[in-house]
Each structure stands twice: as C-alpha cells, then as structure tokens.
Amino acid sequence: MKYTVTYSCGHTADVQVFGSHTEREKKAAYLQKSLCPDCYRKSQDQARESSGFYEIVTMAYREYKDQYADCKTVSESYNSDTKTIDVSVLNVNKIADKYFNRYAELVDTLNANPNNQTAFSQFKKLDAELHDVTGYNLKSIEELKTELHNRFINR
Numbered sequence: 346m347k348y349t350v351t352y353s354c355g356h357t358a359d360v361q362v363f364g365s366h367t368e369r370e371k372k373a374a375y376l377q378k379s380l381c382p383d384c385y386r387k388s389q390d391q392a393r394e395s396s397g398f399y400e401i402v403t404m405a406y407r408e409y410k411d412q413y414a415d416c417k418t419v420s421e422s423y424n425s426d427t428k429t430i431d432v433s434v435l436n437v438n439k440i441a442d443k444y445f446n447r448y449a450e451l452v453d454t455l456n457a458n459p460n461n462q463t464a465f466s467q468f469k470k471l472d473a474e475l476h477d478v479t480g481y482n483l484k485s486i487e488e489l490k491t492e493l494h495n496r497f498i499n500r
C-alpha cells in the first residue's frame with residue numbers, strides 16, 4: 346500500500362509499505378521521524394567526512410579506477426599532466442586504533458560468557474557503528490577485518 350510520507354527533513358515521497366494495517370501505520374510513523382533517503386545519505390557522507398577516518402590521497406587515475414572506484418574524489422582534482430586524482434580513502438589503521446580495543450574486550454567477554462546479552466548487544470551496536478563509519482567503501486571493510494583479525498591474533 347502506498348503512503349505519502351513527510352519525512353522529518355520536510356521532504357515528501359510516496360512509499361510502498363507492506364504488512365497488516367497496524368504494521369503499516371507503525372512503519373509510516375517511523376518514516377515520518379526519519380530523514381528522507383537523500384538527506385540520510387548526505388548526513389552519512391558528512392558524518393564520514395568529519396569522522397577523521399578518511400584521508401585525501403593523490404593517486405594515479407588508473408589505480409583509482411582499478412581499486413578505489415567506490416571512493417569519493419575531490420572535485421576537479423584530476424591532473425591531466427600527471428594523470429593523478431585526489432581520492433578520499435579510509436584510513437584502516439585509524440579505525441583499527443579506535444575500535445580494536447573495544448572489539449577485543451567484547452570478544453573476550455563473550456568468549457568467557459556467550460550468554461552475556463549486554464555484551465552481545467554492545468557488540469552488535471559497535472558493528473553497526475563501524476558499518477556507518479566505513480559505509481560505501483567495501484574494499485576497506487575487508488581490509489579492516491583483516492587488520493582487526495591480524496592484530497587480534499598477534500596480540
């Protein structure tokens with residue numbers, strides 16, 4: 346069923362909502378408290394940019410196309426003489442520095458007591474936060490996992 350939703354940012358959209366009448370009403374009420382998809386994306390981008398986890402790297406345009414095509418570039422940074430471009434790249438070490446200890450602590454707690462619901466929900470929350478911060482750069486998420494794994498094993 347289609348609902349015309351006015352999001353918290355003021356934008357409106359026709360949204361297909363499924364489920365029973367109660368479920369649809371709930372979903373529509375939830376959407377009205379949320380940002381529209383565009384504004385949500387923008388706020389995520391801003392959060393990422395201000396997270397301090399990204400750094401601008403000047404790289405060969407070809408390297409960008411081959412390995413970092415999902416990363417943001419600095420507008421008009423392409424240099425046709427050197428064939429380089431400035432790319433906003435996730436700094437995996439910075440992320441590992443911030444998250445590793447909290448991850449390790451929770452993993453220890455959960456290893457000691459797998460039924461610790463508090464630790465489990467904290468772990469889920471941390472995972473979601475990590476996903477929010479790293480977002481669209483999937484390659485770096487893989488790098489991050491490897492980095493976390495290596496540090497965890499080698500500690």
Ligand SMILES: [Zn+2]
Nearest residue numbers: 354356381384
């Ligand atoms: Zn909006």
